[in-house]
Amino acid sequence: MVTTRHTAQLSAVELTEIRAFLDAAFGDFSDQDWEHGLGGQHALVREDGVLVAHGSLVMRRLLVGGRSLRTGYVEGVAVRPDRRRRGYGAEVMAALEALAPVYDVLALSASDEGIPLYEARGWRLWRGPTSVLGPSGPEPTPDDDGSIYVLGGEGLDQDAPIACDHRAGDVW
Template identity: 75%
Template structure:
């Protein structure tokens, strides 16, 4: 069963539990990655009192088709290795996707390992070039081309897309 909580609803011990889980799950989960996962809604799956899956949906602005889109951006999706292939990742994604009506679009940056999960759920790869909005204007992020996936919204997947600036990985 998935529990949805806003970051502000999680007490420090719960935040510590999520951070430790993500550190273990990713191995290279940075402080910037952690900050990116905060400020929105967390989908949490516990089994026998142990956190086994997590994902968060945070608000961001994406620029596409000449519009600024209010976007729910998926971050920090992980499942404990010994609990994979039991539907936990799909349950986390379903809970986050249910929040879509609050946004123009849902988006995420997919790892190679995550692509099958997202594509099976109807997420589509953004085929156009990616950029980031910096203080000096849009700057191309060609290393991120082909890794951005979206769900919902009426957008041209071949057009350029830009994200708001943030420290660490911008996508």
């Protein structure tokens, strides 16, 4: 069963457990990646007390067509390899998607492995070019084109350019 808790409600032991889980799941999970997933809601799935799946939803700003969108941004979605194909990823996503009403849109940067899960849940590929609002102004992020998915945001032109707020490390 999935539980949802804000970062502030997690103990130091739980945060250490989640960080170790994400380190193991991604292999190259940096301190900046960890920071990106903090400060929002975490969806946690445990099996016999052991963490088997995680995802978080943090607030970011995306800019589309001159409009600043209050965005729930999905970070750190992972399922333990030996527990995949049991619906845990879908449980995590359902818990995070349930928070959509407080945002203009939900968004994420999808790995190749995650795309089937997101598309099956109705997430749509953003077709327009991506950029980041960097310290010196907008900077194109062509390596991220074709990897951004959104849920909600009815009426947004998904062929339009989209920009994210700046942050250290991977901006998307």
